[in-house]
Amino acid sequence: MEKKNRTWLWILLAVVGLLLSCALGAIAGGVSGYVVAKRVAQQRIVVPTAPSRLMPVPVPTPRLAARRAALVVRIVPDSPAEDAGLRLGDMIYAVNDEVLTDERDLAALISQYAPGDEVTLRVVRNGRRIEVPVTLGKNPDKPSAPWLGIEYRMVGAAIGSEQD
Numbered sequence: 001m002e003k004k005n006r007t008w009l010w011i012l013l014a015v016v017g018l019l020l021s022c023a024l025g026a027i028a029g030g031v032s033g034y035v036v037a038k039r040v041a042q043q044r045i046v047v048p049t050a051p052s053r054l055m056p057v058p059v060p061t062p063r064l065a066a067r068r069a070a071l072v073v074r075i076v077p078d079s080p081a082e083d084a085g086l087r088l089g090d091m092i093y094a095v096n097d098e099v100l101t102d103e104r105d106l107a108a109l110i111s112q113y114a115p116g117d118e119v120t121l122r123v124v125r126n127g128r129r130i131e132v133p134v135t136l137g138k139n140p141d142k143p144s145a146p147w148l149g150i151e152y153r154m155v156g157a158a159i160g161s162e163q164d
Contacts, residue, residue, distance in 0.1 A: 069093040070106035070152035079149020084134040094122035
């Protein structure tokens with residue numbers, strides 16, 4: 001019977017020892033985590049910044065005038081527009097210095113001319129203003145009418161300065 005009591009005593013001591021070692025391990029882990037966190041918090045943290053050459057630099061720009069433009073969405077093959085070098089995405093904002101407006105779109109301005117007339121289109125291409133000379137052709141549906149050979153959508157655009 002005494003041997004039975006001793007067995008229970010050893011089991012009890014083993015369980016208590018395991019619980020104590022777990023408790024001491026948890027306390028030691030918590031204390032070491034606290035110490036490490038306190039040291040890190042006291043250190044000066046340097047946040048990396050982008051090099052100055054990558055930072056946006058304000059560039060002085062002229063006052064922009066909101067205008068209407070004809071955005072080229074299709075160029076007919078073998079048309080005056082293709083021959084002149086117009087490209088998809090070009091924004092035509094004037095014909096012979098006459099600016100496009102809501103009341104006078106590209107078709108209205110082109111209709112003032114005759115087939116064979118040369119006009120200068122003021123265009124924005126990739127953010128740059130250029131002038132494109134075009135010799136107007138004959139409209140396939142109405143030969144007496146001028147034809148440029150593009151499809152376009154009228155869009156609002158900020159193009160150039162108000163003096164243009």
